[in-house]
Amino acid sequence: MALNRSTIVETAIELIEREGADAVSMRRIAADLGVGVMTLYNHVPNKAALLEGVAETVLSKIEFRDDPDAPWPDRVRMQAHAFRQIASHYPRSTMVVVSRQLNSTAGLLPVERALATLRSAGFDGPDSVRMLRIFIAYIVGSLLREVGVTPTFAPAHGSAVRPQEVDRALFPQVGELASLLNVCDHEEEFAFGVELLIQAIAVHPRRKPV
Amino acid sequence: MALNRSTIVETAIELIEREGADAVSMRRIAADLGVGVMTLYNHVPNKAALLEGVAETVLSKIEFRDDPDAPWPDRVRMQAHAFRQIASHYPRSTMVVVSRQLNSTAGLLPVERALATLRSAGFDGPDSVRMLRIFIAYIVGSLLREVGVTPTFAPAHGSAVRPQEVDRALFPQVGELASLLNVCDHEEEFAFGVELLIQAIAVHPRRKPV
DNA sequence: CGGTGACACGTACGGTGTACGTACGTCAAT
DNA sequence: ATTGACGTACGTACACCGTACGTGTCACCG
Numbered sequence: 001m002a003l004n005r006s007t008i009v010e011t012a013i014e015l016i017e018r019e020g021a022d023a024v025s026m027r028r029i030a031a032d033l034g035v036g037v038m039t040l041y042n043h044v045p046n047k048a049a050l051l052e053g054v055a056e057t058v059l060s061k062i063e064f065r066d067d068p069d070a071p072w073p074d075r076v077r078m079q080a081h082a083f084r085q086i087a088s089h090y091p092r093s094t095m096v097v098v099s100r101q102l103n104s105t106a107g108l109l110p111v112e113r114a115l116a117t118l119r120s121a122g123f124d125g126p127d128s129v130r131m132l133r134i135f136i137a138y139i140v141g142s143l144l145r146e147v148g149v150t151p152t153f154a155p156a157h158g159s160a161v162r163p164q165e166v167d168r169a170l171f172p173q174v175g176e177l178a179s180l181l182n183v184c185d186h187e188e189e190f191a192f193g194v195e196l197l198i199q200a201i202a203v204h205p206r207r208k209p210v
Numbered sequence: 211m212a213l214n215r216s217t218i219v220e221t222a223i224e225l226i227e228r229e230g231a232d233a234v235s236m237r238r239i240a241a242d243l244g245v246g247v248m249t250l251y252n253h254v255p256n257k258a259a260l261l262e263g264v265a266e267t268v269l270s271k272i273e274f275r276d277d278p279d280a281p282w283p284d285r286v287r288m289q290a291h292a293f294r295q296i297a298s299h300y301p302r303s304t305m306v307v308v309s310r311q312l313n314s315t316a317g318l319l320p321v322e323r324a325l326a327t328l329r330s331a332g333f334d335g336p337d338s339v340r341m342l343r344i345f346i347a348y349i350v351g352s353l354l355r356e357v358g359v360t361p362t363f364a365p366a367h368g369s370a371v372r373p374q375e376v377d378r379a380l381f382p383q384v385g386e387l388a389s390l391l392n393v394c395d396h397e398e399e400f401a402f403g404v405e406l407l408i409q410a411i412a413v414h415p416r417r418k419p420v
Numbered sequence: 421c422g423g424t425g426a427c428a429c430g431t432a433c434g435g436t437g438t439a440c441g442t443a444c445g446t447c448a449a450t
Numbered sequence: 451a452t453t454g455a456c457g458t459a460c461g462t463a464c465a466c467c468g469t470a471c472g473t474g475t476c477a478c479c480g
Contacts, residue, residue: 003427025467036429038469043427047468099309101358108381111391115383128383129390133355134403140354141347148311161318171318173325173338180339181321193344200410213458235436246460248438253458257437423480429473436467443460450453 003035005043009053016054016092024051052104055097059106061086064113072121073198076135079114080194083139084146088186091147098140122206131201138193146186213245215253219263226264226302234261262314265307269316271296274323282331283408286345289324290404293349294356298396301357308350332416341411348403356396 001007011032016024026047030037044050062085066078087094114135118128161178168175211217221242225234236257240247254260272295276288297304324345328338378385 026469027467038430038471039428041469095309098354099358101355108376108384112381112384115387119383125387126390129387130399130402133394133399134348134406137351137355137403138344138348139351141349141351144308144350144354145311145343145347148309166318171322173329174318174322177325177335177339180336184343189340189343192340193347196344196407196410196414199413200406203409203413204406236438237436248440248461249459251438421480423478425478426476428475431470431472433470434468437465439462439464441460441462443458445458446456448453448455450451 001033003033003039003043005053006057008033008040008043009050009057012050012054013057013090013093016096017090020092021096026050051096052100054093055100056104056106058086058090058093058097059104059110061090062110064110066113066117068116068120072117073202075117075120076114076198077194079110079117080135080139081191083110084143084190087143087147094143094147098144118201121201123201124207127204127207131204134201135197138197142186142190142193145184146190211243213243213249213253215263216267218243218250218253219260219267222260222264223267223300223303226306227300230302231306236260261306262310264303265310266314266316268296268300268303268307269314269320271300272320274320276323276327278326278330282327283412285327285330286324286408287404289320289327290345290349291401293320294353294400297353297357304353304357308354328411331411334417337414337417341414344411345407348407352396352400352403355394356400 008029012024012029015029015032026040027037029050030040033040040050044053062082064079064082066075066082068075070078087097111132114132115128118131119125123131161174161181166175166178174181218239222234222239225239225242234257236250237247239260240250243250250260254263272292274289274292276285276292278285280288297307321342324342325338328341329335333341376385376388384391
């Protein structure tokens with residue numbers, strides 16, 4: 001395998017998915033590639049740039065299948081789910097994606113498509129940006145919860161609300177709903193929120209007629 | 211100043227706010243406190259636990275002023291903004307808060323109040339949890355964007371969409387709206403999204419009558 | 421043939437978290 | 451008063467990290 005930037009980035013992604021972001025080190029990646037540590041620096045300026053490459057690459061794997069002629073709610077739905085799909089495919093890498101702001105072209109394509117969709121929904125420029133930001137915030141927050149559940153993929157992830165341990169006097173609601181709080185069908189919850197948001201922006205008044 | 215867990219955590223928070231999360235090291239904190247490095251380990255098991263303490267402490271600083279008799283939309287609004295307020299007060303620390311899942315009692319209090327509010331809005335248990343998760347996702351996503359803009363508080367944060375650099379043929383929307391994408395009144399955008407979400411859940415059908 | 425660049429690599433430096441052994445206080449029981 | 455246990459402070463040491471720098475080996479081109 002030829003040693004270049006993309007093979008290094010790909011190896012980093014595999015390592016992240018296998019052992020978590022904490023396991024990433026230049027020495028480790030070099031070892032996985034069977035090369036010396038400093039060899040990496042012939043292709044990547046530093047570790048931060050490598051992680052940026054990871055973010056870019058993961059982002060670029062999003063497959064948008066929504067066709068521009070479909071109704072805008074369908075397009076928004078498909079774009080949101082396309083985003084989440086790669087996140088669940090690269091859960092550990094998603095953490096490093098959302099943990100750094102991205103301004104590369106890989107991050108620009110989703111923005112472009114979303115803005116076009118929102119404008120086709122009848123929003124003017126400023127409102128399209130506003131709506132986009134709301135969607136991004138919701139999606140990023142959802143993914144953060146979803147993949148944050150597996151920080152090190154601890155076998156017995158004790159990060160649950162033990163019903164018998166919460167003080168029912170102080171936290172009656174939490175106590176009563178503990179069983180609901182402990183389980184989460186991420187796919188379904190995400191879809192529920194997306195539909196709610198679509199409904200919300202559908203009824204939002206347009207500044208100008210289409 | 212007595213050396214104990216909370217003074218150590220407080221020193222860590224100050225350090226994070228002053229120089230960013232990357233500047234945090236056991237040696238640095240010990241130096242700021244004027245003690246030896248290993249002395250910290252008499253009060254804190256390890257660095258991860260210390261950062262967890264940071265998250266807990268920041269979380270516990272949220273001041274909820276909404277009174278339980280106010281209409282539920284007002285309460286939701288106040289809770290959401292209380293959340294954001296401490297985030298803008300401790301921007302760098304907020305990054306470490308949202309980057310780890312929290313199940314301590316500090317994280318339980320906001321959940322309790324939110325659930326009570328949503329149930330007073332007429333939702334049953336499962337729907338209250340659903341709505342809460344949507345709100346948390348939106349809030350976390352918003353805060354991540356807001357504080358992510360200041361990762362190291364670089365003076366000239368070049369992470370902007372340069373209008374003249376984007377390919378207008380490939381990204382017409384991004385090109386046209388570049389000036390809008392570059393500026394963001396976080397306070398206003400956050401409020402806008404909160405109102406949209408409140409509207410959305412207000413019209414959502416209840417499973418059972420109040 | 422000589423030179424020039426790209427690339428692989430080893431060494432070394434200053435940093436990190438923390439395991440371990442040690443020293444010094446205070447306080448309880450003898 | 452003596453002894454012992456215990457909590458706390460501290461220094462040393464180890465393994466690991468990112469990466470600056472110098473060196474060697476090629477392929478390629480003049």
